[in-house]
Amino acid sequence: MSASSFFRLVLLASIWGGSFLFTRIAANTFGPAFLIEFRVGFALISLFVVSLYLKKRLAFAPHKKHFFTLGLLNTALPFTLFAYAAQTLNASTLSILNSTAAIWGAIIAFFWHKSRLTRTGGVGLLIGIIGVGILVGIDGARIGAHSIPAIIAGIMAAFCYGLATNYTKTAPSIESFDNAHGSMWAATLWMIPLLFFMPMRGQPTPIEWTSVVLLGVVCTGYAYLLFFRLVTDEGAASALSVTFLIPMFGILWGYLFLDEPIGLNTIAGTGLILSGTMMVTGFNPRALFHAKQGT
Template identity: 25%
Template sequence: MIAARKGADLFLFQVMLLLCAIWGVQQVAIKLAAPDIAPLMQVALRSGIAALLVGLLMLWQRDWHGWLGITWMGGLLAGGLFAVEFFFIARGLQYTSASHMAVFLYTAPIFSALGLHLLLPSERLRTLQWLGIGLCFAGVAVAFGAGMSWAEMDRRMLLGDAFGLLAGMAWGGSTVVVRRSRLSEAPPTLTLFYQLFVAFVLLLGYAAAVGQLGPLRWTPISIGSVLMQGVVVSFISYLTWFWLLRRYLASNMAVFSFMTPLFGVTFGVLILDEPLSLNFVVGAVLVLLGIMLVSNHVWLRKQLAAWRPAA
């Protein structure tokens, strides 16, 4: 039996710091390798590589046999939403910067919280969370509209930002599907396999159907990008996250995961030399504050209660 979950400690902070850096750099890697391998092919291949590795791990663990018959419908739906998420990431990075994508993608907790609020009585939103949702959508409006000149580049970036927001919605939807289906009780490797395998089939099939298999040049950058995303991000980091969830309080982990968009923006500026407009910076700050309030309201309430002077 798993021991009681622990609160935050130095080990959790160090591992989450590494995970957030890995997750923050993935959009930069896709953008960096785009001249050699199409973003859509990158996300398809990364899903296929990771699905193969997770499948081999499942065969070794043998803890999933009794779950296929009762999870396949939820698995297909979660996998379909996972594919939609990465479809919009791939398309969005053709128009907008990796920095913008890192922020808009991580609006996912907002959409999962709204979906769970509507579907699960135990997941009703609290006052702090509603405040966070308001801040998040205000930030999106500022980042989208304030100071927009409507030049051709601005219109392209606006479209890419919208795709990033749609990717966040799809990610939030897949979280709702997992929570509302038998996948919430199944081994995490099975849930991850459903998402990766279905995404691989759908994304590769779409790329072939619309003729977006190219460009495809195997350079050190393109090979490194695909292997990093498939092995490090989609396999090692996701399984590490699930391993931590079994040992630490989810609320504490959510606090640390707030660092991911910050890493994404930082890497985009440092590696790709992406510019940051003032309206995006202000909007991104509002979005990140909103995400933090929605995801970490339990932790924040505890901190406020601890700071409150004794009566």
Template identity: 35%
Template structure:
């Protein structure tokens, strides 16, 4: 990997790791639904700008409905789940739990798509689960019902990412393919459609005191939508084109490091042995699942 692509990889990891910081800032103030909805609206706007600047034709070739459904699964539900978790969990927790995405892909592939479950993959899933248990049970925040629900929300999000990888192959790749930037735009539109009724309901039942929202919260939303979503999509697809999907997926190992780093630097979140042990086990699990000899399933997205 040359210097330019390594820089892209590090920037992508910093952006996706930073998304957990910005959700942690915005979600407790705005609520989970407005945070997730605002992110996908801004992400859609940013991707529309990218498509316009690159003069890409808005041609979905009969796959528009598929991209909308993929967006609901791959962006709408996960962003909402992570925003819900951000009201409860430190940013570093969510960033580490996000790394279970490939493990979810292995489990879903074996259960629903007939993928072979080899011993390294099975061991990887088990080791990853142990990492989640250690992080949850021995971390710096008390184990409560709310904490547990936050962890469950993160795992629901990563399960959606894992499922979306297989559905993308079935609905897009095996039907002739589609420009990845158009898929990204369609998926964000799908997330907007999914979250819109929830946003309307939430606004009606839990109105936000918008005048009291600080500039920090608004800036966090802008950065999360335009940089951590729109720009991150462009970087990710550029990396896939330049170095291939396997090397691009090494960003999965780096996201937790940046997520924990940003949380500690900006929000003074504690870093403990549980972060190292739990995160280390999840990293080992990722190596077992993603090592070249073990890869046969379509690689699930790692977007955050």
């Protein structure tokens, strides 16, 4: 992997790790529905402006079923579940739960696409489950029984990402940028009905509004562009390795800006989850430096 691509990879991980920080800051005031509607709305505006600049016309109508499916599974539903969980859980826990998406993806692929799970993958799956147990078990005991629904919501959000990944394997062949742009239109529409049942809880502060704008423009719109550039330059496998770096930044930003504690269970749980995920997916960190333009 080239030096510039590696820089983009780390930058993308830091941005996506920051999304859990911003979600945590704004979730209790905006509520899950309004927070995510603003997030995908700002992301939509950003991608629409980019599409105008690049003169990319989105063919939404011919692929509306696909965009609505992708917008629900990959954006509206997991974003809302994480926003709900963020009302209780800290940013570091959210980012670590997010990293289990690859494990869920492998499990779903086993049943959906009959993909074989190797012995190493099976061991990795067990290790990952133990890691989640250590993380959420101790965190749940510390926070209280009311944290259980939030923990389940975070796990189900990661499950949605795994489901979306498997869906795209059988979905129409559409350019990555159009997938992002079209799914944001769909996600924005998906969120509208929820606004009537999950109202805002208070008057947002300037910091909370800033967090929401950053969530949409930077953590969603700009992050997609970075990700697509990595896919183009280095391939999907190398680009998806960002999954393993996100928890590091989620924990770091939570510690620096929200004074979130880093307990032994956080370190142990993170290590086990990431190790298990690498075993399940067959990811080798050395592959980062042996891409098609390896150094």
